[in-house]
Every structure is written in structure tokens, then in C-alpha cells.
Amino acid sequence: MDKSEYIILGNAKNPIIPLLKEKIDNNDSVIIEKVMDDGYEKYMIIDKNKYINDVKKFMKNRKTIFRNFYSDMPRSNLTINGKIYISPKKALDELKKVPSDLYNSVVCMTTASTLGYVFELIYKYYNDYDNFHLTDGVKDSTLHISVNTDNEIPIIIKKKLSIINVINGNKVEKGQIDIKIILDINSDNNAIISWKI
Secondary structure, three states: OOHHHEEOOEOOOOEOOOEEEEEOOOOOOEEEEEEEOOEEEEEEEEOHHHHHHHHHOOOOOHHHHHHHHHHHHHHEEEEEOOEEEOOHHHHHHHHOOOOHHHHHHHHHOOOOOHHHHHHHHHHHHOOOOOOOEEEOOOOOOOEEEEEOOOOOOEEEEEEEEEEEEEEOOEEEEEEEEEEEEEEEOOOOOOEEEEEEO
């Protein structure tokens, strides 16, 4: 097999085994799989700008962005520069440390709206499976968001969900999925989504 079919994540000190890549959509999103003892973990590399723009399309103006932020934050665990914030106002004050031209994008990407595009891609990946649904019905399903306002402005988003089937109108849990999204707002890097079932 041609080595160009492989992607290597990690580095010499902490390598991740090269894995076969699979294109999954017209935007050249790529899936790679890491087989583990207790299952597998998948990584999806997606276009960062397309992802951010998808989130922003539901928040057309500054007022909508901040309304979403104030609505979502009480249901989230938001950490900025290593400190957990409970007050939306104080969190927004801390986020003002980012360059002003990136501020709205950073605030958008610290709301629950960041999950819609990701869920859509995961559903699309599993589109061969009938009756595949994701739901919040698990303990510790809180949305965890971590932001660092320095340099590349990395944002890490984590969410735990149940995988369910609906059988005769009843929900049957088939397992859990841990989703993690990593993106650097102020860099040329693409975003990485990983999930483990």
C-alpha cells in the first residue's frame, strides 16, 4: 500500500500508530482510527474555517452571539487560562484578552452551538447504521470548554453522550461516546475531532 495513504499523529516521543485515512465528505474531511485494547478511537480532521463559519451562521450578529453565550454558559463548565468561570460577565472580560478581530469567533466557539456541526459529521460517518441516535442521557454530560487566550488561542471542547436505538418507541442505550474537539482559532491548523466508543 502507498505510504501516502497514511497519516501520522503525535511525535517521536509520543507516536500514534499510522492509520488508514478515509475521506467522508466533499470537503476532504478525513477519518483515521486508532485501535485500542478497550475499543477504538477515531480522529476526524476538518477544515477549521468551515467549522467556525457553520457555527457563526446561526449567530448572525453580536447580540445573538452574546445571547447564546449567556444562555449556554450555566450549562457548561468553562475554563479560561486554567481558571473555571461561573459568571458570564467575568468570563467575557477574560476573553477580551484575545485580539479584537477574533473576539466574536472565540465567544461563538465557547457555546453549545459548537456541537451541531460535529454531531452532523459523526451521524454522517455512521449513516450505514439504522436507528443510531446521540443523546445527553448520561452522567457527567456537561459540556466542558477550555480556552487559552495566548498566541494560537487553543480551544478544547469535550462532551459525553449516550448512543441509543429506539425500539418499539422505547429508548435502548447501546453505549457511550466521548467526543473531544481541538481547534486553534489564531492559527492555520485544521480542527481535530476525536471520539471513543
